[in-house]
């Protein structure tokens with residue numbers, strides 16, 4: 001902002017004021033925005049700085065001097081008893097330090113603490129309660145007066161209409177943020193999509209628009225929610241914000257459990273870092289952290305400016321943004337069959353890393369963005385590990401560009417995709433043989449706490465599934481007989497990718513390695529050095545690289561050029577760091593197969609090994625050598641016998657482990673144990689009536705339904721039969737029951753958290769069971785006891801504290817069970 005003339009400043013201020021008014025109006029009145037919050041905050045910041053430089057130019061009604069909203073004509077206007085302010089905000093740690101200095105200077109000492117909360121991205125609301133009853137709910141409006149939206153707020157389920165308890169003040173005001181949970185927002189958009197209505201942009205604007213609707217019955221259907229963060233009143237008798245929050249919680253108000261007391265600005269930084277990524281798994285959008293002085297008297301000392309309190313500030317997480325080009329969309333199939341589209345982008349530098357992919361979440365997201373082939377897109381990286389696309393530069397779209405068509409069939413198994421009503425994601429219904437879904441099932445089966453076959457890691461299982469050896473757990477026990485065929489199978493770690501139409505891709509590094517005579521280490525260095533280049537440019541640079549190596553130059557350059565030509569001819573999608581397998585193989589298989597045929601086979605198969613088998617070619621040994629260089633690692637003798645002996649050993653796992661391993665929906669480890677010990681055999685469980693099942697403490701309707709559903713499927717019965725034939729335990733053996741040491745923990749739900757001296761995780765779980773207790777995985781009200789180990793997670797601990805759950809040390813636990 002250095003040295004602009006007063007005249008220029010005046011013009012700029014006028015322009016900024018007008019622009020900010022425009023966006024404020026859009027944001028608060030129409031619940032829309034055309035620029036990001038970050039861009040908006042930059043404009044406002046520029047205005048504030050200019051006004052600081054030329055205070056005489058600061059207009060009384062400048063947007064820097066009052067909160068941005070207004071009241072509407074659609075609701076009764078209500079005056080706030082205490083003004084509703086905005087918050088100062090910053091995107092930088094330095095300014096946060098400066099804030100801390102101002103606080104210290106204002107108070108004249110450093111004897112204070114901060115209370116950190118997340119900044120919930122919704123709409124501010126003020127509620128007034130009298131005699132324990134909700135009187136009215138008012139929006140922030142212009143800060144002085146707001147809209148009376150009580151009827152709408154009454155539809156929000158977790159805002160209490162009446163309060164119970166002795167210590168509730170006659171009258172008080174409470175403020176919070178009304179928001180729409182992300183899940184509800186997604187559901188709403190699906191419904192709108194199905195009805196052909198325009199999709200909504202984000203949960204914040206939707207929450208705001210919903211709150212201002214005239215028809216409360218529509219509001220009720222939208223399932224808004226609210227977090228509270230401020231208590232106001234004359235005779236409340238608390239001195240700190242922390243105490244106030246505990247009171248609110250006690251009175252039954254919804255408080256986000258994410259808050260934390262911080263004794264100094266350093267621990268505030270810690271809080272900010274902790275939540276930078278973690279906040280993304282919360283059920284609502286948050287855009288920063290609000291840092292508040294904890295002590296009320298100290299707050300009074302510092303006071304307010306016209307627009308904001310001096311005792312609080314918001315730190316906003318900056319989403320860094322860049323432009324990139326959409327190359328293609330690929331689709332990942334999860335272990336539950338859920339499909340996630342991924343945008344493949346031209347490489348771009350963002351927040352210190354090279355970004356080549358962005359998550360698109362689901363089909364609606366593609367529709368909402370109205371993505372077309374080859375679009376120039378804006379990519380943002382908040383704290384997210386995977387960046388997201390926030391918009392499209394329409395002016396760059398080619399007139400002939402087609403909209404991205406969502407796939408109709410599973411890229412892994414070719415089954416037609418389905419989508420359940422009210423769900424955002426498509427899924428592949430081929431639970432039995434879709435490879436990633438089979439993977440999920442087998443991984444569960446071999447898990448330590450099920451069949452405990454630790455020689456079967458994910459990559460090995462994936463290799464067996466992809467190459468058709470395993471689909472159901474029962475297949476594992478047939479592997480022994482196929483031992484010879486297993487040698488030489490590919491373990492395709494991250495070696496392959498598939499595009500949206502199912503064509504197989506292999507890593508660029510492996511392709512260059514097979515095509516030229518360069519060493520893998522030289523290629524790896526080249527790959528890292530050229531990370532930010534697009535594929536075409538990269539291949540050109542690789543040619544220079546080969547020439548600089550001065551090793552069989554002519555031959556290598558010729559191969560590379562041939563490969564580039566084949567790549568063009570194949571004309572498949574671009575996925576950065578990967579190239580289609582078909583043109584690679586075309587380099588080696590000679591004239592026996594056309595490129596066209598290779599492309600179609602590579603669409604069906606999952607590994608190069610499979611393609612070669614499918615083609616059934618006669619290849620010379622030097623051709624095989626080249627192809628070998630393209631393949632992933634292969635199964636060796638040691639690996640195979642190791643796997644097989646693990647599988648054999650699992651035959652002695654007790655019935656309850658087998659039952660858990662079957663992966664019947666809703667049957668966790670505890671339930672499997674319960675059922676196995678009660679019914680003693682699989683036939684008894686299968687034959688049990690609903691009444692008999694419900695008699696067991698801990699078995700509910702949902703579980704009964706899952707059990708009946710499981711046994712109604714022939715394929716499951718067949719799997720059980722095969723497993724039984726292989727020698728697995730389907731009957732309880734008394735000697736398998738863990739020795740019941742005592743009943744000292746009978747009826748108690750116990751959780752162990754952190755590291756222990758005398759137990760590892762499994763051992764402490766078994767110890768709890770051996771003394772009659774039930775092990776529980778998460779902190780909730782129903783928990784009776786927590787055994788606290790070293791380094792127990794602070795958030796768990798805080799939650800347990802809040803719920804008043806008893807915590808004991810490992811030593812106390814040992815004493816408890818051994819006495």
Ligand SMILES: NC(=O)c1ccc[n+]([C@@H]2O[C@H](COP(=O)([O-])OP(=O)(O)OC[C@H]3O[C@@H](n4cnc5c(N)ncnc54)[C@H](O)[C@@H]3O)[C@@H](O)[C@H]2O)c1
Nearest residue numbers: 023027033035036037040086087117118119120124229290
């Ligand atoms: N993109 C646009 O066009 C546009 C236009 C106008 C405003 N905006 C955005 O709207 C916001 C503007 O201003 P604002 O005055 O509402 O300020 P603000 O949102 O930055 O801060 C104040 C508000 O934060 C909310 N809040 C959330 N969690 C809170 C917590 N734990 N404790 C206290 N308050 C909490 C409250 O509603 C409070 O009123 C900015 O984020 C700005 O970027 C964007």
Ligand SMILES: [Zn+2]
Nearest residue numbers: 410413428434
């Ligand atoms: Zn599938």
